[in-house]
Amino acid sequence: MDRTYDRNLPVSSLTISRFVDNISSKEEVDQAEYYLYKFRHSPNCWYLRDWTIHGWIRQCLKYGSREKALHTLKNKVQYGIFPDDFTFNLLLDSYIKDGDFKSESAQNKRSHGTNRCRQSGGESGAEENKEQESSFNPDSVSPLQELRSQLETLSKVESAPFQTLVTTVAQQNLAEAEKLDLEQYEGRIRVWEAEKRQLIQREKELREKAEQERRERLEAKAAAQQA
Numbered sequence: 001m002d003r004t005y006d007r008n009l010p011v012s013s014l015t016i017s018r019f020v021d022n023i024s025s026k027e028e029v030d031q032a033e034y035y036l037y038k039f040r041h042s043p044n045c046w047y048l049r050d051w052t053i054h055g056w057i058r059q060c061l062k063y064g065s066r067e068k069a070l071h072t073l074k075n076k077v078q079y080g081i082f083p084d085d086f087t088f089n090l091l092l093d094s095y096i097k098d099g100d101f102k103s104e105s106a107q108n109k110r111s112h113g114t115n116r117c118r119q120s121g122g123e124s125g126a127e128e129n130k131e132q133e134s135s136f137n138p139d140s141v142s143p144l145q146e147l148r149s150q151l152e153t154l155s156k157v158e159s160a161p162f163q164t165l166v167t168t169v170a171q172q173n174l175a176e177a178e179k180l181d182l183e184q185y186e187g188r189i190r191v192w193e194a195e196k197r198q199l200i201q202r203e204k205e206l207r208e209k210a211e212q213e214r215r216e217r218l219e220a221k222a223a224a225q226q227a
Contacts, residue, residue, distance in 0.1 A: 001016075010044050011038075011042060012044065012047075014196075017052040019035055020055045020056050029065040032059070033072060036072065036080065040078060045080060048080045049196075054087045054090075054192075057069050057090055057091055061094050084188075086188065
């Protein structure tokens, strides 16, 4: 690709796609980032394929360069990285699996909400809490305890923590919930593969045509010299 750029020739979307698909190390991820940037600022920038963006994110995750993927996503205008939902979810899923889902914005919202409550509540809120505490009726606990005892007798009370119960239910329903998404994803992969085959065939035909035209020029030149 460097030779192509040095000759001021356009790099095709298939060329950049092949480079991304053939990444085999973290160093090559860095090289691919450079070429994605170059491609974005080339005449063919509009032809960066969805499957190339998908492959770029996958390769970044595969070779431990998640932050590189996030960087190109944050600077999407400079790199042309506009992923679809499936591709974007790959990156999100990697953060969730690592437990890295605490964003600074969420913390700011919580902080802002806390400060606002403190300002609006003031001392009156504290007084209301005191009144609620003083008006608390211990007799109301008895019916609740009785109800819990009845539920325990009927084996209707789960001893596991709430988070464990939620996780269990989610895992039980995960396959069914993901079924439609997986079918759509597999369908999109098939569409990408078909489009790629068409581009490869077109590229082959153009090369054959160019080679044929080159031979014809050489033959015409040779004939002119003999005459």
